[in-house]
Amino acid sequence: MPDVLCITVRFLDPLPQFHGRTNGGEPEWPPSPLRLFQAIVDAAVSRWRSHTFDGCAKPMLLWLENRQAPQIVAPNYSVGTPFRLSVPNNDLDSSASFWVRGAEPAKPHRPADLRTMKVVRPVRVHTKNETEKSLHYLYPIADTDSEFATHKETLVTAARSVTHLGWGVDMVAGDARVLSEEDAANLTGERWRPAAGASTTQLRAPRAGTLNALAQKHEAFLNRLSADGFKPVPPLTVFDTVGYRRDTEPAAREWVAFRITSVDPDAPNPSFDAPARCRDVAAWVRHATGEVCQNWPFPDFASFVHGHTENGSQTKGERADERFMYLPLPSIERRGDRGEHVGAIRRVLVAAPPGFGERIEWIRRRLPGQELVWDNRAQGLLNALPDSDWVLQRYTENAQTWSTVTPVIWPGHDDHNPEKAARLLRKAFVDAGFARAVVDAITELDWRPVGFRAGAELASRYALPDRLSGRRYHVRVRFAHPVRGPLAVGAGRYRGLGVFAAE
Template sequence: MRIRVTWLDRAYHGQEWPPSPLRLYSALVAGAGSTCMTDPQFKAALEHLARLDPPTIYAPTTIELGPTAASVPNNDGDVILGFQARGDDAGARRKTSKLRTIRVRHRHQIEGEGAVTYVWTPNSTTPDHRQGLNRLAAGLTALGQGIDTAWASVEVDSDRPDGLRWEPNAQGAHQLTVPYDGVLDVLEERYQASRRRIAVDGTVRMVPEPQHRQIPYRCELDPPRRRWTLMSLRTLEDGQWSAPGNAATAVAAMTRHAVHQAAQRAGLGREIIAALMGHGDDRQRILTSPIPNVGHVYADGRIRRVLLTAPLTLDLEIWRAVTYRLIGAELSPPEAPPAAMLAPTDQGDRLQHRYLGTASTWTSATPVILPGFDTNRRGKPRPQKAVRRLLAYSGIDPALVETVTFEPAPILRGAMRGADAQPPRHLAHWPRVHLSIQWRVPVTGPLALGAGVGYGYGVLMAAA
């Protein structure tokens, strides 16, 4: 069973994309309330819809346009009634021109036919509510904000709807609110409370927003999610410690050795430790990526943090057993006394959101090592082939990428040039570039591309 929503002007002004299932549910409730909410058929269909499992969503891509400002009336319009009661029409007009406020909206321009389809898995009683669901869909007038006029229909077509597939998934990076059993009563209580928010004596009561159920959704184009922990580099006396940006390989090697020792202290078996170190199954490998201080006005390019990542296929207990034992672990150069130690980062770390946040545009914070040469017989570069090979090497669906731009120089302040990088010997002969990627949908970090992943190269940063 599916509900298809189409916007009349192919524009959407809500905060999230795609519109959450609860937003659609609320729009259906509003449409029913504007017609005849006392009809028991409406209530039974809405309660049935809330008890079904969260739907799969098929949504087209959107173009997020710049914010637009509009002058709209504020909530002091009752003051005008006093002027009109005294017969002062001129004063009422002057006051009306002043009772305006600026409202900023963020517009999503919907590509294609401008429709989103919500697909529920029906149960044995769903056919009994088909007529009620049809009437609910017919009553929908808007989805998003008030200006997002739309219409809806119930469909039973078995073909795959158009658009990207968004499905409930524990590994998803997008939190969307969904209907749940009893949500209809919650919405009704909030509506009645908002009607009573102004008391007889003029007191205005606040109506709190209820805490609705949220679940993670994953777009079919999203890169695989990873476990991660960000740690800072400290001296043995717990002071600040840093390394130059071109020492990424050395810092990664010291951190990798610390991971090996932590795994041994955790009592893990030899096969598991070998997999953690990358000798075998990549689905359990822990990668170490030194993080440079780049991308802001005070950036100096030095390394003060290390990001450790692993696929979600690595058992959580093994991940915790290793990462917990890394706190206070010493980092030692070959045949030298310890130079630094690992410590947890502060919760307010100013760079954390740039490497681990969500954005549509990401750019390289360290040079990306291309996995091979992509030139024709005359030595002319073939950037499209280079991009395809790079994405295939990193396990990313090319359909997720809107554009890839190779930068002639690093665009982030403090970032290291490709020529200054000192990668491992087996990667030294491969091309090193900086690039920016525009994704078709917002992507959540951490992200790293290329053959230098795990050695401090190919780390991406979200656009500010």
């Protein structure tokens, strides 16, 4: 069995926090493999100077930057409340560019000009003991990797010289060791693995050339002021971006969204009352999908598109969930001080289980321009909806708290027993593809006949699809960690019922 290189950083603060941010300025967690690599580079440069670095540490770093993205074992976390603090704005560089030429700035800076307000939103690390303060980065070491033995001692020394990860206040102690696969599997914490798909957490990772790019950036920083004036330091561009997902995090469904437009270009776009027409719009979209899939190149047309076998019986068993979901999306309207309001249906979304992206791409190319037909009349046309649409993002974003815009149909009878109802609702989340560990860790779960959102009607007023029955409630759920949509739960999840939007 191959060994695993485990690089560990342990937070030293009694109440650990991490201040690193992603390219977009959002809080980063877990700390990226690139951030770890930069910390090791910094430690190596500080420990081995000039020619000693080139002969000792540099070969090790060149080897490390070419490793595949590691697994990360990290403590539980939460994102802290944002706050603002005053920091230097580094604008003295503009004055210094004048001074190096022996001139004075045209407009001398006042002390107030040299401060700016910075928004800080640290990640708070949840720990119960010293063991849980640690992050572990696991790199598999192939049996054929003869270079590792050459670099092992230098790498361990460099890792033990790491003192910070993220900002200067994020003090850590570093270490490195070789573990067996069994010992690596027993490390405490959430396990993040490299994964493909749009629902993943994007983290930066080093690649071939990153070390050289870091050296060039440092050189540019040292020479940013010269007789020719100030030269901005260019950002680091030589790195990879790798998707990560927790073991307990459900993979988001593949999807494509459409706006419903009018058949008559001179008429206003149609809208449909959600309680009365949600099931109908879902049926129209399913029919349109079936029409464009007549030349379906995959082996499961009836089950995937229509949810039944070739002879018309309902699909059952382990693969029953391998089918399209047709989800009308009631508009979420912003109404000033009155907040948000759930409105009529003007958009629809078709979703497929994780790993079936090729089927979504098939209909993405063919559904635009298709008519939604009912009673031999076209009710509207499907047109591609950009991912940037604000309403669509409320259904597809990454969020901890979600509430229904159409009610959940219970997967059984609750006998008006709250404990039994809670078990049925949790079962509905498991049936919808959530890992049992994610469902068990839900921090808030509430249901009631009245909607949790303004504009949502009583749950009993929503028309049920054919052959579906059961009690239905509006639901509000808060997960322990953010979950990415689209999210639909319950017996009607394939036909527009039990659809959630992010709060």
